[in-house]
Amino acid sequence: MDHSAGQQDFAECSRDDFRMAMRKLIGGVALICTHSDNRPYGMTATAVCSVSADPPTLLVCLNRKGSTCSAVSESGAFSVNLLGPENVELASTFASAPADLQDRFSVGEWTMLKTGAPILQNSSASFDCEVVEELDSGSHRIFIGQVRAVSRSQDDKALGYFAGGFVIPAQLLQAPA
Ligand SMILES: Cc1cc2nc3c(=O)[nH]c(=O)nc-3n(C[C@H](O)[C@H](O)[C@H](O)COP(=O)(O)O)c2cc1C
Numbered sequence: 001m002d003h004s005a006g007q008q009d010f011a012e013c014s015r016d017d018f019r020m021a022m023r024k025l026i027g028g029v030a031l032i033c034t035h036s037d038n039r040p041y042g043m044t045a046t047a048v049c050s051v052s053a054d055p056p057t058l059l060v061c062l063n064r065k066g067s068t069c070s071a072v073s074e075s076g077a078f079s080v081n082l083l084g085p086e087n088v089e090l091a092s093t094f095a096s097a098p099a100d101l102q103d104r105f106s107v108g109e110w111t112m113l114k115t116g117a118p119i120l121q122n123s124s125a126s127f128d129c130e131v132v133e134e135l136d137s138g139s140h141r142i143f144i145g146q147v148r149a150v151s152r153s154q155d156d157k158a159l160g161y162f163a164g165g166f167v168i169p170a171q172l173l174q175a176p177a
Pocket residue numbers: 029042043044045046047048061062063065066067068069091094095096097101161
């Protein structure tokens with residue numbers, strides 16, 4: 001096999017090498033939210049992964065220094081709200097640091113399902129989860145959540161993040177069933 005053809009850079013993996021290579025991974029953009037101490041918390045995240053369909057389980061990875069991470073640990077519940085193309089402003093708002101974190105929730109229409117975590121009404125899909133396991137790894141905490149309730153929109157739309165910017169998928173191609 002000719003390994004010179006693709007003009008790849010091979011390097012040992014520094015923090016920056018890792019970050020630059022991970023920019024090549026396209027990720028769905030979500031808002032991870034919770035309710036703790038009588039107020040809502042929430043942040044933008046791409047580190048969301050399906051774990052199991054039986055029982056319905058997913059995981060999210062949150063920076064331990066962030067306010068949302070501590071709030072999820074305290075409340076024992078979180079929501080995952082998958083965003084669509086019309087939610088770019090929300091994605092930016094929930095990733096930046098306002099003077100008052102509650103201001104993040106002044107954008108969007110919010111409701112609740114079972115756990116009390118804030119659920120975005122016009123999300124592409126929302127999962128209301130109870131934390132069943134927490135695991136620290138490096139700077140982040142992995143929360144495994146069992147889904148107690150779900151909602152989804154009728155149309156297939158998504159907002160992605162790739163190469164440092166938001167992307168809107170233009171074409172759905174056939175994949176194995
Ligand atoms: C597109 C995008 C994806 C992000 N994904 C994550 C993520 O998966 N996990 C994480 O801890 N932070 C992620 N962040 C950063 C947080 O959204 C950001 O640090 C936020 O201010 C944290 O809020 P908090 O400190 O109130 O919890 C992401 C930011 C952007 C713009």
